[in-house]
Amino acid sequence: MAPEQIRSVILDIxxxxxxxxxxxxxxxxxxxxxxxxxxxxxxxxxxxELRKLYRVQIPEEDYGELVTMDSTVTYLTPLLKDAxxxx
Amino acid sequence: MSYDSIIIGAGLSxxxxxxxxxxxxxxxxxxxxxxxxxGLNSFYRLRGRNHDVGLHAVTNYSPPGGKRGxxxxxxxxxxxxxEDFDLSPQCGSSVVFPGHTLRFNNQFDYFEAQIAEQxxxxxxxxxxxxxxxxxxxxxxxxxxxxxTRERMAERISDPLLINMLLCPLMFYGSPSAHDMDFNQFVxxxxxxxxxxxxxxxxxxxxxxxxxxxxxxxxxxxxxxRAGVKQLLIEGNKVSGVVLDDGQILESQNVLxxxxxxxxxxxxxxxxxxxxRFTPGDISFVETISVLDQQPAEFGxxxxxxxxxxxxxxCYEQSKQPVDLRSGxxxxxxxxxxxxxxxxxxxxxxxLANPDYWMSLPEEKYIEExxxxxxxxxxxxxxxxxxFRPHVLDIDTFTPRTIKKFTGHINGCVYGAPQKxxxxxxxxxxxxxxxxxQGFLGIIGSMLSGISIANLHLLNPK
Numbered sequence: 001m002a003p004e005q006i007r008s009v010i011l012d013i014x015x016x017x018x019x020x021x022x023x024x025x026x027x028x029x030x031x032x033x034x035x036x037x038x039x040x041x042x043x044x045x046x047x048x049e050l051r052k053l054y055r056v057q058i059p060e061e062d063y064g065e066l067v068t069m070d071s072t073v074t075y076l077t078p079l080l081k082d083a084x085x086x087x
Numbered sequence: 088m089s090y091d092s093i094i095i096g097a098g099l100s101x102x103x104x105x106x107x108x109x110x111x112x113x114x115x116x117x118x119x120x121x122x123x124x125x126g127l128n129s130f131y132r133l134r135g136r137n138h139d140v141g142l143h144a145v146t147n148y149s150p151p152g153g154k155r156g157x158x159x160x161x162x163x164x165x166x167x168x169x170e171d172f173d174l175s176p177q178c179g180s181s182v183v184f185p186g187h188t189l190r191f192n193n194q195f196d197y198f199e200a201q202i203a204e205q206x207x208x209x210x211x212x213x214x215x216x217x218x219x220x221x222x223x224x225x226x227x228x229x230x231x232x233x234x235t236r237e238r239m240a241e242r243i244s245d246p247l248l249i250n251m252l253l254c255p256l257m258f259y260g261s262p263s264a265h266d267m268d269f270n271q272f273v274x275x276x277x278x279x280x281x282x283x284x285x286x287x288x289x290x291x292x293x294x295x296x297x298x299x300x301x302x303x304x305x306x307x308x309x310x311x312r313a314g315v316k317q318l319l320i321e322g323n324k325v326s327g328v329v330l331d332d333g334q335i336l337e338s339q340n341v342l343x344x345x346x347x348x349x350x351x352x353x354x355x356x357x358x359x360x361x362x363r364f365t366p367g368d369i370s371f372v373e374t375i376s377v378l379d380q381q382p383a384e385f386g387x388x389x390x391x392x393x394x395x396x397x398x399x400x401c402y403e404q405s406k407q408p409v410d411l412r413s414g415x416x417x418x419x420x421x422x423x424x425x426x427x428x429x430x431x432x433x434x435x436x437x438l439a440n441p442d443y444w445m446s447l448p449e450e451k452y453i454e455e456x457x458x459x460x461x462x463x464x465x466x467x468x469x470x471x472x473x474f475r476p477h478v479l480d481i482d483t484f485t486p487r488t489i490k491k492f493t494g495h496i497n498g499c500v501y502g503a504p505q506k507x508x509x510x511x512x513x514x515x516x517x518x519x520x521x522x523x524q525g526f527l528g529i530i531g532s533m534l535s536g537i538s539i540a541n542l543h544l545l546n547p548k
Contacts, residue, residue: 018163045164050109
């Protein structure tokens with residue numbers, strides 16, 4: 001998957017976790033937490049959705065990489081380079 | 088048959104946990120001894136009418152579009168829309184003690200103003216207490232029992248106000264007599280005073296049916312009339328369960344909502360058990376009166392009235408069959424629905440003595456239910472207009488009823504006094520959710536199932 005596809009996968013996951021959030025205004029460089037009401041349960045869900053969809057394992061020490069959309073896409077790009085997008 | 092997870096009990100906590108596990112592709116089976124779902128919050132049909140078992144109100148209300156608080160958390164975790172629970176907020180409730188009535192609705196400012204008006208000397212202390220409540224972290228799973236009465240007394244010097252504040256919180260969730268754990272107090276204070284009451288037009292069955300539908304659509308298995316007789320133990324692990332009919336099901340892990348003491352009983356082996364596995368002994372009798380008019384028509388428009396007839400508030404196991412000094416009057420009609428419920432009804436709940444109700448012979452039991460139904464109504468008439476001429480049909484449940492349908496020792500409603508917040512047991516792959524884990528109420532019990540499933544059964548570590 002290319003970075004742009006990974007971005008839409010993440011958007012899709014966020015929409016599933018927080019259906020009431022307006023994601024069209026999301027700023028990729030600002031932490032999700034500052035723009036949406038996400039707590040640790042929701043972050044765990046992002047990790048598990050990725051595992052469910054692409055069998056990608058994200059170790060707990062790497063959760064910090066998922067702070068902003070930019071950092072998430074950068075972190076996932078090498079991990080998902082061979083994966084087919086489901087979105 | 089072998090599963091990733093077996094869940095004991097198809098109540099709100101078990102179903103919510105089941106959805107989480109099934110959503111992430113686990114092979115999961117929920118086992119329920121009763122013929123229907125719901126556990127402590129079930130529903131039934133009697134003489135052509137639908138009744139809820141435990142539901143007076145859903146606490147933790149949050150209006151549509153809200154993003155914080157337990158309701159929004161569980162909606163997200165279970166992938167529900169706000170509309171799926173169809174919550175209509177309450178009309179307004181009150182706590183009534185001699186000489187004082189404190190009203191509250193789903194706007195906390197209103198409640199605070201009531202306290203400022205009626206207890207002007209105490210309002211500063213009350214606000215300090217609220218600051219402490221706001222700062223408390225209910226997610227800390229390692230905390231010990233702290234006396235709420237002691238914490239309150241540091242801020243509030245009038246025992247009457249302390250009792251009035253505690254009355255609804257204890258009635259709606261305290262498993263221990265006289266005092267409650269501060270963490271439980273914070274959970275209850277937020278859910279009742281700061282968030283508030285609501286109800287689905289169709290009652291708890293709507294929530295339960297939506298949970299079940301989602302669970303099954305995700306591939307989860309649900310077996311009714313499938314009581315777990317025994318947990319199979321190998322060393323410090325559980326390998327599976329034996330059902331009442333002798334069938335054996337294997338599983339990688341087991342999540343039980345049956346209660347802490349009740350679950351250990353199923354293990355059939357001696358394990359060191361601390362206080363946390365001592366069952367609770369607070370239970371209730373509840374009367375349901377179906378009426379020929381809406382309660383508002385005879386002048387009762389409050390959602391819930393918590394009453395107590397003296398300045399002291401004795402929340403304890405009743406010494407009499409029923410404690411007539413205090414109680415809860417709930418009218419399912421008095422929520423802000425789009426259209427009125429088809430029939431009026433009033434539910435009145437009072438503390439009871441479990442041993443008394445358990446030991447009665449069947450014939451005497453039926454007589455006593457009738458006798459105490461009338462006594463409870465008489466007692467409540469000090470706080471509500473006399474609705475007895477409007478009664479069309481009645482039903483009464485007792486600790487015995489609760490024990491029969493939920494298996495909880497003593498017919499206990501709010502579980503063990505000591506909560507097991509992290510859901511662990513003496514066995515490595517056996518976990519607890521539901522009333523004995525620690526979150527309370529309709530929303531709380533779902534949060535309990537979700538939290539323990541996330542923590543122990545889905546943790547990607």
